[in-house]
Amino acid sequence: MAVVKLNAVGKTYPNGFEAVKPSSFTIADGEFVVLVGPSGCGKSTLLRMVAGLEEITAGTLNIGDREVNDVDPADRDIAMVFQNYALYPHMTVRKNIGYGLKNRGTTADTIEAKVQEAAKMLNLTELLDRKPSQLSGGQRQRVAMGRAVVRDPSLFLFDEPLSNLDAKLRNQMRIEIKALQRRLGVTSIYVTHDQVEAMTMADRIIVLNSGEIEQIGTPAEIYHSPASTFVASFMGAPPMNLIEARVEEGEIRVNGGASIGPAGRCPSGPIQLGVRPEDVELGGAGQTPFDISIVEELGAHRLLHGHLGGQPFTVHVGKEVAAAPGTTQIHLKPEALRLFDSQTGKAM
């Protein structure tokens, strides 16, 4: 268990490519932090720097009260779960789990006891004498977890551990990992490109884009108050609607139409207006025309795809709201409107 502190940690490759711009954040003891972003955003590099598999070229990294920039991965008191599990194919499950302990000079009796304990926790007891090739994807994933758990580290690192599993198993393992982490109370860093995993598992989410931190916050903060249009469009499915609009005399207008809502203290000029698809009401007091072109029926709810002021727009309604292609009036909840700078994309 440990606090992890990154102080302006950055990575520049010898060829001059800056994979991770200097980033600073602190992870509290026992916290589950998810690094999320599109491929190539530097999230894996950041994780690998924490693991010690990648050299840190700028800043300092502390795990616990120790600066570990130059500490070997084996001595950082961490455990890592890899995307393809990285199990040793020639060893049985028992040996796979116990290998890290064996290398640390633990006695055979203690190893056996700890392996049994970890196996029990992960329902692997019957599989201990199998080889990885005789296991299913989910079981392999659990062995990889067991290998991490058995060492009793102060920090767990997960590198997209669920991306090789099918959708159903992924949902199940998501809950198992989260529950395990809660139970053990070990500080964890989890890398994923799947925003659903990020939202459901994280205590705090760090959104990365091209090597830079876009936003750090709880899932609710990230979802409801994205710091930039990038975060707004990356998190949430379907993503937040982003449309070109203008602020005139304190009112937001799209294509010179009627006022959509008050702009607060935002100065006049072009802006990007963001609104979540579910923060829109059909009919009623609405006075913004919305052209529905496609209705996606999803059982519990419907997604209405169409155009607002000539720009693509999606509305999420409950199953009790009837909708058909055609023009209808909608109402955007004023408190749910998010304004972004039209140039930089940052929240205003």
Next chain:
Amino acid sequence: MTEISQPLEKATTPKARRKPIKWSVVGDHTVLILGAILMVLPVFMVFATSSHDKIEIARNGMQFGFGDQLAVNYGKAMFEKGGFTDTVDGSLMLMNSLILGFGFAIGKIIISMMAAYAIVYFRLRFATLAFWVIFTTLLLPLEVRILPSYEAIQRLGMANTYSGLIIPLIASATGTFFFRQFFRSVPEELVEAARIDGAGPVKFFIDILVPLSRTMIAAIFIIMFVFGWNQYLWPTMITTEESMFTLVRGIKQITQGVIDSNDIPEFGQALALSIIAIIPPVLIVLFFQNWFVKGLTESDK
């Protein structure tokens, strides 16, 4: 496989029970059988001839039938001391050959695995260059460097020793190349997992890489053992004492010795030794083949 299922279907109609002759199968088998006979016949002739006495062989040449001297010839070939010094017999030469074969194969595997390990896993300057330099030595067979090698070994006082026989031959570009290709196919994450598990370079090599490479090791062992076993030129140069002779070399020595003394050469014994010389490589191939094929089909990585 298809032949097995057909009789079951046709069992209901007794008339159609006789399988139609598949001419393509007959053709295939004819070719295969002819090929097999072509390959085995010389070996069989050597074996048959080795059961005749030397006069019979000298008079009638190679034989197809068996004679009555089988046990005598093999016994003499294996256990009768021969040569100028009367110190060497077949069993000693067999022993020498086995030492050369195993030493050669095992030495080559160890050296080339370690070379490949260094090239693939350590951030060495000029590692690629080093690899290609090693690789180009494939173009230089032993025969090219045989004089300098002999000179060096001679001066080191290693002539007529097993180490002198084996060590100059164990550097292997082929082995290094195969192991390099194999190591490069080992997933990077396995290396990283081992690092986090606290396995240093030596532990990683012994605990992970060697067990993973065991099919590769078996394959290279087969090739290298046979290659080492059949070495002729280098043992001929480096061993002058008869007690160090290898089988392949000794076969010639048996006939050579008697030709000089104007007697009829002991062809029977020489052929018996040839047969004995064939057996160990065949056994090695049979033994490792099973493992090798299993390893190839049952992907473990």
